[in-house]
Each structure stands twice: as C-alpha cells, then as structure tokens.
Amino acid sequence: MTEYTIAAVATAIGEAGIGIVRLSGADAIDIGDRMFEPKRGGRLRDLPTYRLKYGRVVDPSNGRMIDEAIVLVMRGPHSYTGEDVVEFQCHGGVVAVKKVLETALQLGAKMAQPGEFTKRAFLNGRLDLTQAEAVMDIVQSKTDVGLNVAVDQLEGSLSRRIGEIRERLYHIVVQVEAAVEFPEDDVPDVDLDWMESTIQAGIDELDHLIASADDGKILREGLKTVITGKPNVGKSSLLNRLLDENRALVTDIPGTTRDTIEEVINLRGIPLRLIDTAGIRESGDVVERLGVERAVKLWDEADLILHVLDRSVPLEEEDYKILEHTKTKRRILLINKADLPAVWDISELGNLDDVQVLEISLVEGDLTTLIDCIVEYAGSGALERSKSQSGIVTRARHKQSLIEAHSALNQALTTLQMGYPLDLISIDLQNALEHLGEITGETVRENVIDRIFSQFCIGK
Numbered sequence: 001m002t003e004y005t006i007a008a009v010a011t012a013i014g015e016a017g018i019g020i021v022r023l024s025g026a027d028a029i030d031i032g033d034r035m036f037e038p039k040r041g042g043r044l045r046d047l048p049t050y051r052l053k054y055g056r057v058v059d060p061s062n063g064r065m066i067d068e069a070i071v072l073v074m075r076g077p078h079s080y081t082g083e084d085v086v087e088f089q090c091h092g093g094v095v096a097v098k099k100v101l102e103t104a105l106q107l108g109a110k111m112a113q114p115g116e117f118t119k120r121a122f123l124n125g126r127l128d129l130t131q132a133e134a135v136m137d138i139v140q141s142k143t144d145v146g147l148n149v150a151v152d153q154l155e156g157s158l159s160r161r162i163g164e165i166r167e168r169l170y171h172i173v174v175q176v177e178a179a180v181e182f183p184e185d186d187v188p189d190v191d192l193d194w195m196e197s198t199i200q201a202g203i204d205e206l207d208h209l210i211a212s213a214d215d216g217k218i219l220r221e222g223l224k225t226v227i228t229g230k231p232n233v234g235k236s237s238l239l240n241r242l243l244d245e246n247r248a249l250v251t252d253i254p255g256t257t258r259d260t261i262e263e264v265i266n267l268r269g270i271p272l273r274l275i276d277t278a279g280i281r282e283s284g285d286v287v288e289r290l291g292v293e294r295a296v297k298l299w300d301e302a303d304l305i306l307h308v309l310d311r312s313v314p315l316e317e318e319d320y321k322i323l324e325h326t327k328t329k330r331r332i333l334l335i336n337k338a339d340l341p342a343v344w345d346i347s348e349l350g351n352l353d354d355v356q357v358l359e360i361s362l363v364e365g366d367l368t369t370l371i372d373c374i375v376e377y378a379g380s381g382a383l384e385r386s387k388s389q390s391g392i393v394t395r396a397r398h399k400q401s402l403i404e405a406h407s408a409l410n411q412a413l414t415t416l417q418m419g420y421p422l423d424l425i426s427i428d429l430q431n432a433l434e435h436l437g438e439i440t441g442e443t444v445r446e447n448v449i450d451r452i453f454s455q456f457c458i459g460k
Contacts, residue, residue, distance in 0.1 A: 003025075003026070004025060004027075004109075004110050005023060005024065005025025005026060005027040005028050005031060005108065005109045005110065006023070006024055006025055006109060006110055006111070006112040006113075006116055006117070006120075007021065007022065007023045007024075007031075007101060007104040007105060007109035007110070007111065007112060008021070008022060008101070008111065008112035008116075008117070008458050008459040009021055009022075009097055009098075009101055009458070009459050010022040010087070010117075010459040010460070011092070011097075011459070013094060013097075014092070014094065015092060015093060015094065016092030017091075017092050018089050018090070018091070018092050019089075019090050019091065019092040019093070019096065019097035019100075020087055020088065020089055020090070021087070021088040021090065021097060021100045021101050021104065022085065022086075022087050022088075022112075022117065022459060023085065023086045023087075023104055023109055024079070024080075024081045024083045024084070024085045024112075024117055024120060025083055025084065025109070026083070026084065027108060027109070028083070028084045028085060028086045028109075029044050029045050029073060029075075029084050029086055030045070031086070031104055031107045031108060031109055032044045032071060032073070032086040032088075033045055034060050034107050035057055035058060035059075035060055035100075035103050035104065035107060036053070036055055036056070036057055036058070036069070036071055036088070037055050037056045037058055038053045038054070038055040038071075039053075039054050039055045039056075044071065044073055044086065047073045048073075049073060049074055049075040049078055049079075050072075050073075050074060050078075051072075051073055052070050052071065052072050053070070053071045053073075054068075054069075054070050054071075055068075055069065055071070056068060056069070057069045057088060057090065057100050057103070059103060060103070060107065061106075066096065066099050066100055066103065067090045067091055067096045067099070067100060068090070068091065069088045069089055069090045069100070070088075070089045071086060071087065071088055071089070072086070072087040072089065073085075073086055074086075074087075076124075077124065077126070080117065080118075080121055080126065081117055081118075081120040081121045081124060081126065082120065082121060082124030082125065082126045083120060083124065088100050111458075112458055112459065113453075113454075113458070114453065114454050114455070114456045114457060114458050114460075115136075115452075115453030115454065115455065115456025115457070115458075115460060116453065116458075117459065117460060118132050118135050118136075118453065118456060118460055119132070119449070119453040119456075122441060122449070122453075128156075128159050128440040128441050128442075129439065129440055129441030129444060129449070129452070130153055130156075130158045130159050130162075130398070130439060130440055130441075131153065131154050131155075131156060131159065132441075132452070132453070133153075133394075133395060133452060134150045134151070134153035134154035135154060135456075135460065136455065136456050136460070137149070137150035137153065137220055137394065138150045138151060138154065139457070139460065140220075141220075142222055142264055142266065142271035143219070143266045143269050143270065143271050144269060145219055145269035145270070146219045146220060146271060149216065149219050149220070149392060149394060150220070150394075152391070153391070153394065157391035158391040158392070158393065158398075158439075159391075159440050160391065161205070161209065161391040162436050162439055162440055163440070164205075165202050165205055165206070165436060166433055166436050166437070168198050168201070168202060169198075169199075169202060169409075169429050169432060169433055169436075170433065171198075172195055172198055172199070172429060173426055173429050173430065173433070175190050175195075176190060176195075176422045176423070176425060176426045176429075177423075177426055179422060180421075180422055180423045180426070190422065192416065195416060195425075196413065196416055196417070199409055199412055199413045199416065199429075200413065202409050202432075203406060203409050203410060203413065206402055206405060206406040206409065207406070209391075209392075209393050209402050210393070210399060210402050210403060210406065212392035212393050213392075213393040213394075213396075213398065213399035213402070215392065216392045216393045216394035216395075217394060217395070217396070218270065218271075218303065219270070219271070219392075219394065220394040220395070221271075221273075222264055222270075222271035222272060222273040223270060223271065223272050223273060223303045223304055223374075224273045224275070224301065224302050224303045224304070225272055225273060225274050225275065225302065225303065225304045225305075225306060225374070226275045226277060226295075226298045226299060226301075226302040226304070226305050226306070227239060227274065227275065227276050227277060227306045227308065228277050228295060228298075228299065228305060228306070228307055228308070228322060228326070229307055229308035229309060229310075229319075229322065230309075230310070230316065230318050230319060230322075232310070233308045233309055233310040233336055234308050234310065234334075234336040234337070234362045235276055235277070235308050236261075236276055237362040237363075238276075238306065238308060238334070238336075238362055239261065239263070239274055239276040241362055241367055242265060242272075242274060242367065242371075243263055243265060243274070260275050260276065260277050260294055260295070260298065261275070261276040262274065262275045262276075267371060267374060267375060268371070268375050270374075270375060272374070275298060275302075277294070277295035277298060296325070299325060299326050299329065302329060303330065304329075304330050304331065304332070304374070305326050305329050305330070305331035305332070306331070306332050306334060307322055307323070307326065307331055307332070307333050307334065308334045308336050309333065309334070309335055309336065310336055310337055311335050311336065311337050311338065311340065311342040311343070311344065311359070312337045312340040312341065312342070312343060313343060314343055314344060315344050315348060315349075319349075320349075323349060323350070327354075331355055331356075332355070332356045332357075332358065332370070332373055332374065333349075333352065333355050333356065333357045333358070334358055334360055334370070335357065335358065335359045335360065336360055336361070336362055337361060337362075337363075338359045338360055338361040338365060339361040339363060339364055339365070356373055358370055358373060397438075397439075397448075397452075398439050401435045401436065401438045401439050402435075402436075402439070404431075404435040405431075405432040405433075405435035405436050408428050408429070408431040408432035408435065409428070409429075409432045411428045411431075412425050412428035412429050412432065415428060
C-alpha cells in the first residue's frame, strides 16, 4: 500500500442528485471516522467491508454539520484500489461536495492526482495496464460498440490473449536455456519443429492483433472526418444534415465559416468526429486565411475526407488543389446541388478510380447512401471485428509494442531456420516477451505508467 491517503471528488462538478468524495489509503477509515457522525452511532472502523452508514458529515474543529451523507467502507484488498477506501455520498451541490473534500484534506489526506485511484489499483495488482486503460475508455466511450469493446478489455480479454502468447514463448525459452546452460545433464533435446511451429503461431496471432489496431482506434477515439471544399459548396449544410440540427451557420456569403467546428455523432455504432472547416480560397482577410491554414493541416490528420463540390458553378483551381493534396487519404467526393443543372462533368476531375463519388442534394436529398458509404468505406471493419472477436487493440501504444514483438519473433524464426545457435534464438524471444509485457505493464517503464495515468480525470 502507498504510505499516504488520497482524496478527490469522484463525480462531475455541478448540481446533481449525488456527489461522491472518495478516499483511499491506510488512513482513509480513520479520517472518515473523524469527520462523520452515524445517525445510529458506531464507528466506521467497526463497519464490515461493503457496508453503508447514514449520518452527518461534520467539521471536526467545531462540530458543525456540513451535509448529510451515506458512507461506504471498502477494506483492502477487496476494493477498487486494493487499499482501504471510504466514499462519502453527499448531496450533489458544488459547495457541499467541495467542503467535504476540504475537510478530508485538512485531516491529513492529500489531493489525488489525475488517475491516481486507478494507478493504485494497477500498482496493487488489482488491474493490469490494459484493464486500467480500459477504465478510461469506458468513461470516454462515445457509442455502445465502443463501450462494449472497453468493457471486454476491462474484463481481461486482451490481457488473456497477450498472456497466452507469452506463456508459449516462455515455454520455449525455458527449454532453450536449459539445453544451453546444462548441456551435459539429462535434459531432453529441444524439438526444433515444435519450436518453429510455436513461434509461427505467435507471429500469426500478433498479425491478427495488429490488424485490429486501426479499427480499435476508430471505436475508441472516433473516425476523424474532415469536411472540406471551397466556400459556399455546402460544407456547413452537410454538417447540419448529418447532425440533424443547425449547428453551423449557413449563408450565401462566402467565408462564413472561418474556424473549425467539431461534433461527434453515433453513426450506426461508429463514433464519427465531424469537423467542418473554412472554405478553401485565397483571401486577404487575416482571420479567414488562418482558418484556411487550419483546414489544410486537418487534411493530413484526417482518417476520412468528405470533399464537397458544387456542380452548379464552374470548377476552379482550388477544387483541383484539394483533390491533389488529399489524394493519399481515404476520401469520399460529394457532388452537391444535384437538384440544379450541372455546368461541368465528373470526367473533368481526372482519374477517380480510388475515390467514392456520390451525387447529392443537401437541400432535398436523402443522405442514406452517404451514410452507408461512410460505414462501409471507413468503419465496417471495426464493427465486424468487434462482433467477431474479443481482445482487439485500441491504442497506439499497444500497436507499437505488438509491432516490435512481431519483429523480434520474425528474427527468432529466421535465426532458427538458418540453424544458428539456440542462445541467439533465446535473445530474440526475450525481446519479444519484453515488448509484450509493455502492453500489460509487466515490463513497462515508470515514465510510461505516469504518462498513461496523467490522461485520467481526477477522482478516477
């Protein structure tokens, strides 16, 4: 257990039915006793774990009541953090909850850092690192599918898959090192065919996990979808139609949108991060020019580009510039204003073999085809993978460690097939084990752990 006790508000700040102040550490119950008077007497220290008490939170310096509360006691190691935990369930007012927290701090608790409760759960062996990260994914999930993936990971699905691979590799390492270290003893010969097939099976499993990473990232963070095009082609109208609300201002005046507008929608289970950008054109207006520069930068960061063109006005140089700049990105070309006479032909845009092209009308047309296209073109793999298998990879950190482990296993396989000494194979396998251990936290460096938990909210 960590030496000091921490405290924080565990619920969102604001007016609500309940506000929770959480304490964790060796002195949590003692501090709770000093600031709580049960309605029917008794002490928290005598309360069995997972039991509740109703009473008053008081200022111990003057005995004045701060709030009514129900207090929950969870004794370590049978708690979220693995330590003694006390939770004050108060009324949800800002001032009352803040005063309860201040009282706990005055009695010796320290203010918790972001993610410190979950970090203690990890350090005390209650969760591994993938499960701890899944806690944050649950809090931040944007769709039911994303929530299901996070819950699946919290239950240890990814940890189990990584653990099974590591266990098989450990088995090889033990036999190899025994054969190398004790050549004169009665140690069974290493079955090279078995070793090769086991390493190859590990490589195949890592291939599947790495392939799931991009789809997993979409389910966790959302598909970053940038709407671009010249001014007045219908970008803001497209945003409003997809959101089903008038989020962006739409006028006939070019340059109305000068900054980015970002919203998240649930598109059939896929979180879509829609970003409306400034119209691309040369402008002497400083603010509009900055908006255009930001739009161009977002092209490079986008997972998907929705490029809108107006079929009722002639094509201009900006249209071709956008097509050229975004040619390496996944994109859908939307020919808007299909309800008006066309003044140019799609063939004038050049080779569009790698681009999905849709003719639409944002005034009166149906967007079902566009939505089908987005789901199929950019997100269907994520949905299908989430349904067909558990333990998919959702973070860039996991993906990088898997790639490095994959490389080490390939090296081990090559070394084995070329007939090199077994101790060289053992080195490659140890490297693979270390990289796999980085995912679950068994071999991860302290600075990486600190960086991961710093992304959590305070109180979690």
